[in-house]
Amino acid sequence: MPAITLPDGSVRAFDGPVTGTTVAAAIGPGLAKAALAMAVDGKVVDLATPIEQDATLRFITRRDPEALELIRHDTAHVLAEAVQELFPGTQVTIGPAIENGFYYDFARNEPFKPEDFAAIEAKMREIVARNAPFERRVVSREEATALFRAKGEAYKVELIEGLPADQEISLYSQGDWLDLCRGPHMRGTGDVGTAFKLTKVAGAYWRGDHRNAMLSRIYGTAWRDQKELDAYLTQVEEAEKRDHRRIGREMGLFHLQEEAVGSIFWHPKGWRLYTVLQDYMRRRLEAAEYQEVRTPQLVDRKLWEASGHWDKYREHMFLATVDDESEKDRLLALKPMNCPCHVQIFNHGLRSYRELPLRMAEFGACHRYEPSGALHGIMRVRAFTQDDAHIFCTEDQVAAETARFVDLLASVYRDLGFDSFRVKFSDRPAQRAGSEESWDKAEAGLKEACRLAGVEYELNPGEGAFYGPKLEFVLRDAIGRDWQCGTLQVDYVLPDRLDAEYVAEDSSRKRPVMLHRAILGSFERFLGILIEQHAGRFPLWLAPVQVVIATIVDDAVPFAEQAAEALRKAGIRVALDARNEKINRKVPDHIEQRVPVLAVVGRREAEEGSLVLRRLPGREQETLPLADAVARLVAEAMPPDLRVAENPVSAA
RNA sequence: GCCGACAUAGCUCAGCGGUAGAGCAACUGAUUCGUAAUCAGUAGGUCCCCAGUUCAAUCCUGGGUGUCGGCACCA
Numbered sequence: 021m022p023a024i025t026l027p028d029g030s031v032r033a034f035d036g037p038v039t040g041t042t043v044a045a046a047i048g049p050g051l052a053k054a055a056l057a058m059a060v061d062g063k064v065v066d067l068a069t070p071i072e073q074d075a076t077l078r079f080i081t082r083r084d085p086e087a088l089e090l091i092r093h094d095t096a097h098v099l100a101e102a103v104q105e106l107f108p109g110t111q112v113t114i115g116p117a118i119e120n121g122f123y124y125d126f127a128r129n130e131p132f133k134p135e136d137f138a139a140i141e142a143k144m145r146e147i148v149a150r151n152a153p154f155e156r157r158v159v160s161r162e163e164a165t166a167l168f169r170a171k172g173e174a175y176k177v178e179l180i181e182g183l184p185a186d187q188e189i190s191l192y193s194q195g196d197w198l199d200l201c202r203g204p205h206m207r208g209t210g211d212v213g214t215a216f217k218l219t220k221v222a223g224a225y226w227r228g229d230h231r232n233a234m235l236s237r238i239y240g241t242a243w244r245d246q247k248e249l250d251a252y253l254t255q256v257e258e259a260e261k262r263d264h265r266r267i268g269r270e271m272g273l274f275h276l277q278e279e280a281v282g283s284i285f286w287h288p289k290g291w292r293l294y295t296v297l298q299d300y301m302r303r304r305l306e307a308a309e310y311q312e313v314r315t316p317q318l319v320d321r322k323l324w325e326a327s328g329h330w331d332k333y334r335e336h337m338f339l340a341t342v343d344d345e346s347e348k349d350r351l352l353a354l355k356p357m358n359c360p361c362h363v364q365i366f367n368h369g370l371r372s373y374r375e376l377p378l379r380m381a382e383f384g385a386c387h388r389y390e391p392s393g394a395l396h397g398i399m400r401v402r403a404f405t406q407d408d409a410h411i412f413c414t415e416d417q418v419a420a421e422t423a424r425f426v427d428l429l430a431s432v433y434r435d436l437g438f439d440s441f442r443v444k445f446s447d448r449p450a451q452r453a454g455s456e457e458s459w460d461k462a463e464a465g466l467k468e469a470c471r472l473a474g475v476e477y478e479l480n481p482g483e484g485a486f487y488g489p490k491l492e493f494v495l496r497d498a499i500g501r502d503w504q505c506g507t508l509q510v511d512y513v514l515p516d517r518l519d520a521e522y523v524a525e526d527s528s529r530k531r532p533v534m535l536h537r538a539i540l541g542s543f544e545r546f547l548g549i550l551i552e553q554h555a556g557r558f559p560l561w562l563a564p565v566q567v568v569i570a571t572i573v574d575d576a577v578p579f580a581e582q583a584a585e586a587l588r589k590a591g592i593r594v595a596l597d598a599r600n601e602k603i604n605r606k607v608p609d610h611i612e613q614r615v616p617v618l619a620v621v622g623r624r625e626a627e628e629g630s631l632v633l634r635r636l637p638g639r640e641q642e643t644l645p646l647a648d649a650v651a652r653l654v655a656e657a658m659p660p661d662l663r664v665a666e667n668p669v670s671a672a
Numbered sequence: 673g674c675c676g677a678c679a680u681a682g683c684u685c686a687g688c689g690g691u692a693g694a695g696c697a698a699c700u701g702a703u704u705c706g707u708a709a710u711c712a713g714u715a716g717g718u719c720c721c722c723a724g725u726u727c728a729a730u731c732c733u734g735g736g737u738g739u740c741g742g743c744a745c746c747a
Contacts, residue, residue, distance in 0.1 A: 123742095131675060222742030223675025230744045237742070265740095269683075278720085278738045333747055357747065391673050391745055392738090401747075451746095485747055509747095536747095557695050573704050600704080608708040620708055634707070641707075 040067035044079055056088055056206040057081040064090075066156055066204045082244050090206050092117035094154070094649050095144075095216050095242040096124045098209055100443040101197040102143035103238070103249040105133075112199060113226065113235055121241035122254060125224055127175055137218040140238075144216070149464060151210030152195035156203060164189045164200065175226065176200050215249040216242035218315040259499055263396040264551040271556055271613060273497040273564070274398060282395050282402030284544060292564040292593065294543060297550075298383060300659050301432070301540065303409050305321055307661070308428050310381040310409055314359030317385060318352040327360040328453050328517055332486055336385045338402075359511075359536055362410045363518040366532070371522035376532060377413035379422055383536035383543070399548040406542050411535040412520070421535055422508060423473035424489075429493060429506050429539045435660040436562075441609045442502075444492040446483035453487050462510045463489045465533075485536075487513040493539075497553045505546060509536040556614040557637075561659045563593070568615045569631070570597040570606040572622035579626035583619065583646055590654050611637045617653065 024043060032046065040058040044051045044067070050545045057067055064086055071077070080086045096115035103110055103126060115124030126132070132140075159167070161180060168176040177198060180189060192201045194209050197571030218240045226232035243249040246440055257573050260266070268274050281282050288296060305312065324330040327470045329337070338354040342348070354362065362380050371378070376520045384496075385405045411421050425588070433441055445467070448459045468475055477491065484490050494504030511534040514520075540546035550562070560566055567587055571580045577598045587594040595608055595615075603620060610618050620632040620641075629647040633643040642653065 067739095087736050097676080133676075168705080220741060221676060224743045228744075230674070234743080236675075239742080274715085275701075276739090282736075329747075336745095336747075359747095391675060394745060395739090487747080504746095570707090572706055575704080602703095602705050602710065604705085605709050606707080611708065618707085620707065623704095626708085632707085636707085 022071050022107075024071065025074075027076075027078050029340075037070040037072040040065075040072050040077070040426075041077065043071070043077065047459060051081075054070075056081060056087060056211055057204055057458060058111045059086070059235050064204050066154070067207055068156065069204075080494060082269075087244065089117045090204065091212060091244065092122040092211065092242045094206050094212050094586060095240060096122040096213055097192070097199055097205070098144050098203070098240060099124050099140065099149050099155075099218070100126075100199060101147055101194060102140050104197065106136075106139060106143055109605060111173050111175055114179070121219065121225075121239060123237050123239045124515040125226075125235040125237045127226075127233065127235050131223065132238055134219045134221060141216075141218055141460045145214060146663075147194070148209050148212045148214065150195060151208045152193075152197075153208040154205035155193045156205070157193070158188055158190055159193045161189055164191065167191075168200065177476050208397065212242070213245065215244060215246050216240055217249065217253075237446050255585055257498075262499070262552045262555040263397075263550040264399065267551050267556040267614075268398065271564075273551075276397075281392075281592060282390060283401070284401060286399050289564040290547075293558070293562065294547060296549065296562055296564070296659075297540075297543065300661065301436070303659075303661055304408070304432055305381045305407075305427065308379070308424070310379040312383075312567070313362065313365055315355070315365070315381060315384065317354055317360065317387075319355055320351055321351045321420050323364070324353055326518055327514060329356065329362075332451065332453070338389055354387035355384070356388045358382050358386065358406065358408045359410055359514055359517060359534065363514060363520050363534070366412055367518065370585055371412075371532075373414065373522055373524050373530075376522060377411050379409055379411045381407075381409035393446075397548055398544045398546075401544050404542040404544045407540045409536050409537055411537065412515075412522075412532040414435050414530070415465065415533055417459075417508065418535065419469040419472040420531055422466070422469035422475075423536055425508055425535070426473050426475055432539050433493075433495065433506075436550065437559065438495045438497075440496060441506075442494045443477040444480040444483075444498075444504075445470070445477040446480040446492060449482050449486060450482050451486060452484070454515075459489070462512050466491065466508075466510045473619070485509050485511075487511045488536075490536075493550070497549060499552075499553075503545075503549050505541040505549070505603050506539045507537065507541065510534075511536060557609050558614070558616070560616050560653075560657045563614075563616045565595050565613070566593045566598050566657055567617045567653060568595050568606075568610050568613075568620055569619045569621055570603060572603050572609070572620065573599075575597075576621045576626040579629070580621040583621065583631060583668065587653065590650050592650070592653055592657060607634075607636075620647065633669040 021033060021035065022038065023031050023033050023653060025524040032043065040055065044055040055067055057064055057080045059077050059080060060071060063078065080090070093116065096117065099111045100115055106110065111127035113125040113127060116121060164180050165177055167393065183189065190201065190203060191198050192205055217606050220239045220240055222237045223234045224240065226235055241249065241252060243252060249363070268290065271289060272287050273293065274284050274286045276285065302312065322328060323335070333356060336555060337356050340352045342350070362382065365380065366378065383405050385403070385434070388401050390400060390402050408544060413421055447463050452459070470491070480492065488509050488511040490507055490509035492504050495505050496501045497503060515531045515534050520532055521529045522532055569580045569584050571577050580598060582594055584594050584596045597610070607618065615636055618634045618636050620634065627633060628642050632641050632643050632648060
């Protein structure tokens with residue numbers, strides 16, 4: 021006699037087990053029509069699932085948040101049926117709902133092509149129109165295996181065999197077609213609707229393992245209705261407009277070419293942006309009591325053998341030799357990391373415990389031979405510069421240094437326009453250096469440090485560095501994408517391998533602990549993120565060109581030059597546009613170039629010695645005497661770390 | 673690295689088995705103009721590279737390189 025509690029608190033009793041379909045019908049025809057699935061005691065299940073005991077029940081309609089996942093999952097099933105109807109012999113594997121859509125992986129000798137989409141989508145619409153009910157059936161393991169084996173679905177057989185012994189095996193059919201699936205599903209294929217679109221094909225390894233067969237994956241997007249689909253497609257277009265590669269080209273920041281794959285040619289404007297960021301970081305590090313160093317690019321393999329890189333990461337390292345008989349036995353490697361070199365500086369001379377914690381920073385230029393398929397604009401390159409530092413400290417200092425670092429990192433992110441970040445804790449990976457005891461110690465130490473620093477994290481098992489556990493700091497950008505930037509890694513291994521030591525208070529020799537840490541990660545990657553975050557319209561203090569002075573007539577040029585000089589002397593990055601073009605033309609040109617401030621000078625301004633300031637792409641403008649304009653812009657362009665506090669503490 | 677697509681002027685793109693075209697940009701000239709693209713003219717190409725097929729290849733075939741979308745990788 022189940023008593024069913026509805027979201028409004030009302031209770032309905034039934035004589036025996038009832039399905040959601042029955043309950044919905046009992047409540048009203050409108051609901052019966054709208055209910056796609058239901059949440060029983062919070063768990064989403066098919067509407068046709070019998071409810072046998074007292075429960076709370078909530079119906080899921082198209083407007084509920086859960087509907088999207090159901091729609092997408094069902095669309096994946098419809099896709100799979102369509103594909104098997106059109107391309108006999110294709111095997112199905114898995115097809116989950118994902119953010120914004122779904123995919124389905126198929127095993128087929130010939131991969132699908134985008135040209136196939138039109139036919140597949142047409143068939144999908146046909147299947148949706150059939151509105152075959154999704155019917156769930158629980159079968160025995162043997163029955164399921166035999167069924168899929170008979171259909172020649174080797175991957176499904178493998179999936180079934182991999183399921184835990186106690187797991188129920190369910191099949192979902194839609195008309196004549198059927199799939200191994202956990203569910204839940206909506207009532208029938210008609211509930212999918214028509215707001216879906218196949219978006220791309222891609223290869224994907226079976227079970228995500230590169231040693232396995234390559235499957236053919238079809239991606240799609242699916243929404244409640246056409247309006248949502250259109251909105252999504254528009255949003256994708258907008259995201260493309262922020263692509264750092266596109267903006268980099270449009271603003272003339274950098275370029276890439278095949279003679280230096282994975283390395284960036286920074287153009288003057290791009291390099292200005294880079295150095296502005298670097299100058300800022302340098303000030304922050306100095307204020308946080310780091311000492312900056314610079315270490316070699318080319319280092320003998322001996323050091324990499326000692327550090328352990330030669331063993332574990334040789335295939336990612338660029339090697340260099342000299343074509344000279346006397347050098348024939350020397351093999352150099354471009355550094356992929358800075359840490360071994362920093363230990364060399366630490367080791368140069370006897371260190372005292374009094375020097376710890378010793379924070380050694382370097383804007384370290386590194387080279388790594390990344391797989392060709394991983395390269396992506398300036399975000400994933402083979403030559404990059406880390407805002408790297410290593411903190412040599414005692415075990416007791418790890419917690420305080422972690423807290424200190426997290427404070428610095430949070431403040432830097434805030435200054436750069438990112439208000440929140442997530443922290444992931446990555447523990448020991450399969451391939452690693454160091455003893456189990458040292459890993460136990462390092463992991464426990466870092467967790468304790470997080471606790472003391474008040475850092476909340478999510479666990480990221482098996483993703484630590486080969487020498488130690490790490491914290492990863494993940495930023496979310498303006499359009500909701502996540503970027504892993506900062507990192508903090510605890511390392512007991514490298515000091516040992518490279519024999520770092522200091523003289524302790526009791527005059528014994530002790531090993532320091534090393535904390536590897538970065539805030540931006542790499543300048544290249546971070547600048548890519550920053551470009552996309554701001555869509556190229558940087559805050560004034562970061563903009564490569566802060567002000568353009570645009571003239572209206574030639575008579576205004578001498579004063580415009582004078583004004584440019586005044587701004588330049590005041591530290592403003594200014595350019596003069598004295599082209600023989602109308603102001604009507606200059607305005608859109610500089611909007612496209614994402615110049616933050618346009619200063620217009622016509623005959624009138626030249627005569628009275630003023631500037632008309634206009635914040636692009638806005639339309640408002642104000643006229644100021646030159647000196648006032650300079651003062652105003654200087655104040656506004658001040659980097660956040662140099663700004664005078666809003667409410668300065670008065671001197672005692 | 674793997675699967676697929678793509679590579680034509682600085683940029684965006686069109687084109688065709690008979691050695692290429694537009695718009696914008698560039699350059700020259702005219703215009704001196706008041707806030708979202710002034711007018712006219714000129715110049716600009718190894719059609720990614722290397723082979724092959726063909727009387728003839730930018731186009732067809734094969735190989736390579738790079739880029740793009742995924743997958744895998746990311747110390």
